[in-house]
Amino acid sequence: xxxxxxxxxxxxxxxxxxxxxCCFEKGKTxxxxxxxxxxxxxxxxxxxxxxxxxxxxVLFNGEDVKRMNNKETRRFRQEIGMLFQGGALYDYxxxxxxxxxxxxxxxDKREDEMLERVNFCLERVNLQGKNNLLPSELSGGMKKRxxxxxxxxxxxxYLFCDEPNSGLDPKTAILIDDLIQEITQEYDITTxxxxxxxxxxxxxxDNISFIHKGELWWKGYKEDxxxxxxxxxxEFVFASKLFKKLKKLS
Amino acid sequence: xxxxxxxFGLYFIMMQKVISVPEKxxxxxxxxxxxxxxxxxxxxxxxLFISFFVGGVxxxxxxxxxENPLIPKYIIGLASRDSLIxxxxxxxxSLILAGKVGxxxxxxxxxxxxxxxxxxxxxxxVNSASFLILPKIIASLFFFPVLVILSMGIGMIGAWVGGLSxxxxxxxxxxxxxxxxxxxxxxxxxxxTIFFAFIVSSISSYFGYHAKGGAISVGKSSTxxxxxxxxxxxxxxxILTKIILT
Numbered sequence: 307x308x309x310x311x312x313x314x315x316x317x318x319x320x321x322x323x324x325x326x327x328c329c330f331e332k333g334k335t336x337x338x339x340x341x342x343x344x345x346x347x348x349x350x351x352x353x354x355x356x357x358x359x360x361x362x363x364v365l366f367n368g369e370d371v372k373r374m375n376n377k378e379t380r381r382f383r384q385e386i387g388m389l390f391q392g393g394a395l396y397d398y399x400x401x402x403x404x405x406x407x408x409x410x411x412x413x414d415k416r417e418d419e420m421l422e423r424v425n426f427c428l429e430r431v432n433l434q435g436k437n438n439l440l441p442s443e444l445s446g447g448m449k450k451r452x453x454x455x456x457x458x459x460x461x462x463x464y465l466f467c468d469e470p471n472s473g474l475d476p477k478t479a480i481l482i483d484d485l486i487q488e489i490t491q492e493y494d495i496t497t498x499x500x501x502x503x504x505x506x507x508x509x510x511x512d513n514i515s516f517i518h519k520g521e522l523w524w525k526g527y528k529e530d531x532x533x534x535x536x537x538x539x540x541e542f543v544f545a546s547k548l549f550k551k552l553k554k555l556s
Numbered sequence: 557x558x559x560x561x562x563x564f565g566l567y568f569i570m571m572q573k574v575i576s577v578p579e580k581x582x583x584x585x586x587x588x589x590x591x592x593x594x595x596x597x598x599x600x601x602x603x604l605f606i607s608f609f610v611g612g613v614x615x616x617x618x619x620x621x622x623e624n625p626l627i628p629k630y631i632i633g634l635a636s637r638d639s640l641i642x643x644x645x646x647x648x649x650s651l652i653l654a655g656k657v658g659x660x661x662x663x664x665x666x667x668x669x670x671x672x673x674x675x676x677x678x679x680x681x682v683n684s685a686s687f688l689i690l691p692k693i694i695a696s697l698f699f700f701p702v703l704v705i706l707s708m709g710i711g712m713i714g715a716w717v718g719g720l721s722x723x724x725x726x727x728x729x730x731x732x733x734x735x736x737x738x739x740x741x742x743x744x745x746x747x748x749t750i751f752f753a754f755i756v757s758s759i760s761s762y763f764g765y766h767a768k769g770g771a772i773s774v775g776k777s778s779t780x781x782x783x784x785x786x787x788x789x790x791x792x793x794x795i796l797t798k799i800i801l802t
Contacts, residue, residue: 354679383681394676397667398590408680411580 307332308353308464308496313362315348322348323360324520333494335487335510337501340517341542346500347468349517353498354388354466355379366464384412387457389467389486393449395441395456401428402437405456412460427455431485447478451485458489465490465497471506479503483510504543507531516542567762573685574693574758587691595657595692595757596699600706602656603649607640607707610648611714612721614639615729619722632724633732636715638741645707646745647793650752653700654785658760661692662781665764666774674765689761693754700753701746708745744800751796752789759785 308330315323323345330336338346351357353364355371364371366382374382395404402424409420428434431451441449450470457465467486471479487510490497499506507514507528514531516524516539524531524539531543578584615636622631665688668674677684712733719729760781767777 356675356678380681383679386679388676388679390672390676392671394672396673410583411680411682 307367308498309363309365309368310349310353311363311365313349313352313360313364315345315352315357315360322520323352325362326517326520326522327362328515328522328525330496330498331513332496333491334512335490335497335499336513336515337499337507337511338515338517339501339507339511339542340523342502344517345520346517350466350468350498350500354386355383384408384460385463387460387462387465389450389453389457389465389470391469391472393441393453395449395452397441399441400437401433401439401441401444401452404441404452405459408456408460423459424455427459430458430489431455446473447475447481450474450478450482454482454485454489458493461493463495465495467497467499467501469500469502471501471503476505479505480509486510507543518542563762566766567758570685570689570762570765571758573683574689574761576683576686576690578686578690579683583687584691587687588694591691591695592699594660595695596702599653599656599699599703602652603703603707604710606652607645607649607711608714608717610644611636611640611711612718614644614711615715615718615724616722619719619724629724629728630732630735632719633715633729634735635732636719637712637733637737640708640711640715641741641745645704645711646748646752647789649704649707650700650749650756650789651786653703653752654756654760654789655782657696658756658781658785659778661757661760662764662767663774663778665689665761666767666777669765669767670770670774685765689758689765692761693757696753696757697750700756701749704745704749705742708742747800748793748796751792755788755792756785759788 310326310328310330313323313326314321326345326349338349340346348357352360358372366385369378369382371379371382396407399407402421405424405427406420409415409423413420415423424437425434428436431454433448433451433455436444436448436452441452444452465486470482470486474482483506486497486499489495499510501507511528511531514524514526514528515522516536518524518538524534524536526534531539534540615632618635618639619632622635665674668688674684674688677687716726716729720726763777763781763784764774767773
């Protein structure tokens, strides 16, 4: 479980996050939603430790990230898997080398053991046999799946996904969403997804946090989201004509 | 001025992270071999090509400027040798490498920064600065002197060919090359080159590592890397020459 307690962040005179407190549950797909510039990415960066200067506390299973020493931070980082918006695969490495990279850096496994684990992860994301392809030879959806395989290769406790569906066609987006949800449930990990995509919200959102103008505006489950009377949230969720029609019908 | 101090501060903070024991020697060795190929082997062609022709031009120009019958012809070989060893090979080749290698380092690291590959390394717990930059610095420190020595040799062959075209005999040219040869000049050139290798690789890495935004920023960091590396090389050339040769 991840707890965020009174987290605030300023860039110059601009308050990007104001006193945000929320909780992300284990074994669930936790979604952070909000408009562009609302502070979602900053919150994710604070959670994964890329943004170190902030006020407040972030607790991973009760442990304050800020108070960890170098050794503890190193161990903690190996418990994190992250799926970046563009995949962030290493261009000069093949699919196999990309997935194997965390294993070569942090384990003492033999080559054949590592390869076995890589093949297992590739199979898990339905990319078996693509070991020797380079990232430039992959489609957007395949890149995301390789990035997911790399994120889970170390069997993380926490999985962070930044805009996992951006730039993907609806069918591939559903495939990625399903994969994230399956992995979350299968390995009982805490998954946090930062998204704009309302289809993802409806499909995989177990626990939703709505960030608006740097503040936590609403928090709840997807069933409550549709019924919510919160004006800003409704405006965001039902922004498209299709969703407006669906709301009227419901 | 404040911006300059900021650059200095960020550069030293980065270098503090760079100079650390590699986390995994296997991974480090692999990166180092890759960099030796990219920085060293891939630069041999251009260095040899430029050195040969500049060597020839240096010799022809020296010959044309020493037409006094009282000055012996072997002086042409001697002047070409000293020009190549003292200045052309270490300084000019380093400036050329600042353009070729420096821009490549800055754009490679810059692209990794803007495509979040560096963030991905950091999240995994890898010291990204050390993992990416240290092999580049070591490869440069090792290969720049090799390239400069090659440049000296090929430059002299170019000078000999150039000399033949202006009636400098092979015997006279070789006599000039060997006349009062001071081997310390080669050591001086190598010392300078080692400094220049560090300057090019670390400054270029700095600009790439701190790139922000998108493709434009990568282009900007690449240009800045070449400009600042060249300026610092010229300043250090002056300082090192003053310290070592006087």
